[in-house]
Amino acid sequence: MKIQRSEDDLSSKLQEDGVNQSADNLSDEGQLEKSTLHYTWFVRTFGPMKKGSLRQSVIALMCAAMGSGMLSFPSNPVQSGLINCILLMVICALLSRFSMQILMKCAFKYDQHSYAELVKFALGPSMQKFYSVDVICYTFGAIVCYQILFIQLVWQVLIKFNFDESYKDQVRYIGGSIFMIINFPVSMMKDLYSLRYFTHLQILIIAYILVTIVIYFLINVSNDFDSNKIVYFDFNIQLTSTFAATFFGYICHQLIFPIRSELKRSTLKRMSKIFNRAIFSEAIIYLTLMIFGYLSFFENTEKIIIDNYDDIPFTLAKALFAFIMFFAVPINLNPSRLTVLQLIDKEKSWKAYVISTVLLQYTTGVIAMIYPNVKAIFGLLGGIFGMIMVIVLPCTLYITLELKEGKKWSDSNIIVTLLIGIVAGISGFTGAIVSQIYS
Template identity: 25%
Template sequence: MELQKLSKGNQHHEADVPKEGGVLPEKAKFLHHKSNAPSQFTDFEGKTSFAMSVFNLSNAIMGSGILGLSYAMSNTGIVLFLILLTCIACLSCYSIHLLLCSAGVVGIRAYEQLGLRAFGPSGKILAAVIITLHNIGAMSSYLFIVKYELPLVIQTFLGQSASSDNWFMNGNYLIIIVTVCIIFPLALMKHLGYLGYSSGFSLCCMVFFLSVVIYKRFNISCPLEVFGNFSVNTSLPDNTCTAKFFTINQETTYTIPILAFAFVCHPEVLPIYTELSNPTKRRMQNIGNVSIMGMFIMYFFTAIFGYLTFYENTEAELLHTYSKVDLLDTLILCVRLAVLVAVTLTVPVVLFPIRRALLQILFPGKPFHWLRHIAIAVCLLFSVNLLVIFVPNIRDIFGIIGATTAPSLIFILPGLFYIRIIPSDQEPMNSRPKIQASCFTALGFIFMTMSLTFIGIDWLSGENRSHGGH
């Protein structure tokens, strides 16, 4: 009934806006001219379509982690992987639901402002810092792929050796060129919705990647001599080409954090919501559900067809596994290029929430200004490029950031926002929704503790190996 009232009210446009004041905020459209709403989020009418919003959110979800899903399946088995993937996808949808409910009650569509409303200035700063650290780590990981993969693609295309001293074979120069020529112009877009077309093209590149993975499953025979190091007369183990449905080993415990991080898109949810045409909670929730479902399907098919190609020989980076079969495979070379394009076009989408977080901290309440818009983009891209160029191995930094910020963005902050922002007279603490939100928050702390524990064990075992020789 509420949706029918809203649809009728929309026919009168601006004339009927004041009349919607009596509708419950979480069920009604946000008021673009509401006097107590922050002007920086209501100074324009959202014009981004449903499809463009799905492209942007899907592109925010899609990351380089898709290359490691087949390896994750090899350490869990098909059925256990599917169960874990389904659980994480459902939890991500529920997390978006909590964010939208919290934003609907207070009429705010900014992650940092929700932190301010829930915990005051410290909550606002904490949310902004978490978003900034997480997305800088994501941008850096994408540019690291460009740094190491693009020279290999150019090397193969030109038929040159890996030891070539040509400047265009230097990854450091290449990431600067890619940043200046592709990422920076896209990062200058005023609104995130304008990136819908580039996000759509990025997703097409990943669909091509998935198509090749499926094709190669029926094109590459098992067993592979390059992995087994078996002679012609040596018998192979019986389980070399046997799919496992359930398996537990030392690497299995890493699967849950990997899958959880694969669905991190929550810093982009509220900015996309802000620019959505005809913005309602249900419409934005449908965008989140469609995006997560699409990525769920793509993740599962990529994982299972990659795993059924290499079985227990699947490596952590799937494209590297294909290259060990045939380094000069033209189709795999095209896939490498497609993945490079996809991650490059994802960087501007990830940059937008960082810029908004910095604006919330440094310039709260200020109207849009092109100089600030451009300057923050320049500083962010300059800093990320320096990080990628001068830090040879930031795996541990990424590990710490990912183990702390990803659970915070998916589980902890949405749950806490919901508990603090939803009025107690509407939903007391012993109500089912708030009990669920409390359990959801606790699950985030469990994930964080588990991930940090794994990293600590890795560091200790690494030190033991370094002291113990080979």
């Protein structure tokens, strides 16, 4: 089987070929190349992005992480306290950055060019299959979330146009069924290159929602702001589910290997620049959204923040985001299907292609209709499948390779990595379970 190919295919499909090889703006020593000497800072920062540049790579990495999960962040302080959530946001960012570093360190050291290939090299073929199954489960859950959000957003738009609220359940089931029927032909497509622009549209819509939330707070809330309503700390078991749901927002590790392979003169230092800028930008956006969203509604903050708003600007945002969710399903179903076909060694079978598409499309659709708890699924994805992909496997393979090199268990790097893997893993798994109980 050629499972190692699935990582590159998965990542490239998730980002619709967003990153391609070409000359970068910086040399290995960090000096500007001759081609950029005549460009002003403004042009280098805001001008057209060259394929394969650091800036293009940063945006591609952010696109892999940012999406529907961030809309649930403003509701986290309701159950865990604002300061706790800010700290968890920073911790999750550091954990994500840490795992990127050890993955790239191992990839450069042992000349491995995909996540699946690195897992096979360090842990063997069986763990490579385990990794592929984990990726399938993760994308499967993401597809369920997209379908849930699509129906919820469509319902919110219908409510704005005075649709009878007593038909909510009917809209969920009938709308979900219609969604699966209409979406199926798109999911059957093998080549989704024409959908590559939806990634950039997603970023624009997220920026629009973020700016609108901040403006809403400044106009409608700031004058009558009551700081006594703020819950700063709340130490309870739901902290673990908040951790798991927050961690979901920093999972973009499917893309780091394609970025590394497509950057000209790729080095660990330059990859670190990409990681730092992407994680920092994500953290700023998430914190801004969470703080202003929560402070606008306090204990009345909905699980999905845009459900709190019913004015025209947010109705437009809901319609646009529903549009993005429609195409997010086939974009994520395609690599998941490819991984399934590679696992069963049926890559060239049309029959297997159709059956796997039907199963993925309609199984996720049925789950979305009967279990429309999107925040609980965010916790499950971040706490188990994402945690395995981002923390458990990277820590395990790093320690294994270091021990093979002759390092001892007493080595400080091994001890720190082991502790991070154990603590984060247990917290994430616990949070995934708790999210099913309390969300």
